[in-house]
Amino acid sequence: MFGDIISNEEAKSFLKNEIKIGKKSGTYLFYGERGSELMEFSLAFAKGLNCSEDPVDFCGKCDVCLRIDSGNYPDVEVVEDPTGIKINQVREVIYKASSSSYEGRKKVFILKDIENLRVEAANALLKIIEEPGEGTFFIMTSHSLNIIPTIISRSTAVHIKKKNPEELGITEEEYEFFFGDVAEIEMYKKIGIDLHHPVSYSDIGEHIKNYVKDGEIESRINIKKSLRDFMGNRRFLDDIEKIYFAEEIYRGSRDRSVAESIMYEGILLNDDLSKTEGLLHIKGMLRFPVNVQLALKMFFLKI
Ligand SMILES: [Zn+2]
Known part of the structure; x- marks a missing residue:
C-alpha cells in the first residue's frame, strides 16, 4: 500500500487520488534527485492502477502486484537505456500502446531517465503522450526538469523527494x-560496514573490478572510500599520480557509465566551486563517442 512507503506524503495522496478518480489514461512525469525513489513510486502507481484487490490503492500481495514487482506483468513495461532511450524503443512503445492490453487492465509504460532522451526520440514520444489511448498510462522519470518543455507541458509533473x-x-x-x-x-x-576504515586511492581499480564482478555494496563502498582518499590528498599529488589514478579507474572498468558515476561523485565531493562547470563539461563529454580514458585523465588532472 502507499501507506507502507515512508516519506513523500504529498505525492502519495496525489497519486492515490488519481487512481480513485478512475482516469481512463494519463501521462505523468515523476522527477526527483538521483537516489530518490522514482522507480519505487512508478511501480507503486502501476500497481495501484492494476491491482486486482484494492481499487483505490495497491495490496502488494495479489498476483498482479507480485508480478509487477518481479517484472513479469506484460501490461507494465519498463523502458530504459543507460545512454538515453532510443527512437526505435519509442517506436516499439508506440506500437505496443496502440495494441490491446494483455490482461485487459491498464497498460503502463515506465520510461526511465527522460533527461537523457535525444531530440528525435523525444519528438516521436510527444505524439503518443499527448493523447494516450484509453487504458494507457505513461510514467516518465527524470532526475531533473531540464528536459524538453513540450514534454513537461504534456504531462502531470509529480515531485518525488528523497527520504x-x-x-x-x-x-x-x-x-x-x-x-x-x-x-x-x-x-x-x-x-x-565501518565507513571510517580507510581505503587507499591507489586500489580503486581493484575495487571497481570487484564491483563489476559481484555488484556487492561492500565493493561499492570501497570505491567510494578510494575516491574520498584521492579527493582528500589530491592537493599533495603530482600530475603523474593523478593520471595513474585515472588509469586505474579505466583498468577497473572501461564502461562509460562507471566513469560517469565516479565523475559525478567527484563533482559532489569537490569543494572548489570554481571548477564545477569545467568538471561538468568533461563529464558531459562522455555522452559523445570520446575516449573514456582520456576524459578520465582530463577530469582528475583538473579536479
Ligand atoms: Zn494487488
Whole structure:
C-alpha cells in the first residue's frame, strides 16, 4: 500500500487520488534527485492502477502486484537505456500502446531517465503522450526538469523527494557518504560496514573490478572510500599520480557509465566551486563517442 512507503506524503495522496478518480489514461512525469525513489513510486502507481484487490490503492500481495514487482506483468513495461532511450524503443512503445492490453487492465509504460532522451526520440514520444489511448498510462522519470518543455507541458509533473536520514534510520554522516542514495543505504544497513576504515586511492581499480564482478555494496563502498582518499590528498599529488589514478579507474572498468558515476561523485565531493562547470563539461563529454580514458585523465588532472 502507499501507506507502507515512508516519506513523500504529498505525492502519495496525489497519486492515490488519481487512481480513485478512475482516469481512463494519463501521462505523468515523476522527477526527483538521483537516489530518490522514482522507480519505487512508478511501480507503486502501476500497481495501484492494476491491482486486482484494492481499487483505490495497491495490496502488494495479489498476483498482479507480485508480478509487477518481479517484472513479469506484460501490461507494465519498463523502458530504459543507460545512454538515453532510443527512437526505435519509442517506436516499439508506440506500437505496443496502440495494441490491446494483455490482461485487459491498464497498460503502463515506465520510461526511465527522460533527461537523457535525444531530440528525435523525444519528438516521436510527444505524439503518443499527448493523447494516450484509453487504458494507457505513461510514467516518465527524470532526475531533473531540464528536459524538453513540450514534454513537461504534456504531462502531470509529480515531485518525488528523497527520504531524509531520519526516515531512513541512519545518521547524517552515513547519509552524506551515500549522497542519500536510498538503494545503496538499504543495502548498507543490512551489512554494517565501518565507513571510517580507510581505503587507499591507489586500489580503486581493484575495487571497481570487484564491483563489476559481484555488484556487492561492500565493493561499492570501497570505491567510494578510494575516491574520498584521492579527493582528500589530491592537493599533495603530482600530475603523474593523478593520471595513474585515472588509469586505474579505466583498468577497473572501461564502461562509460562507471566513469560517469565516479565523475559525478567527484563533482559532489569537490569543494572548489570554481571548477564545477569545467568538471561538468568533461563529464558531459562522455555522452559523445570520446575516449573514456582520456576524459578520465582530463577530469582528475583538473579536479
Ligand atoms: Zn494487488
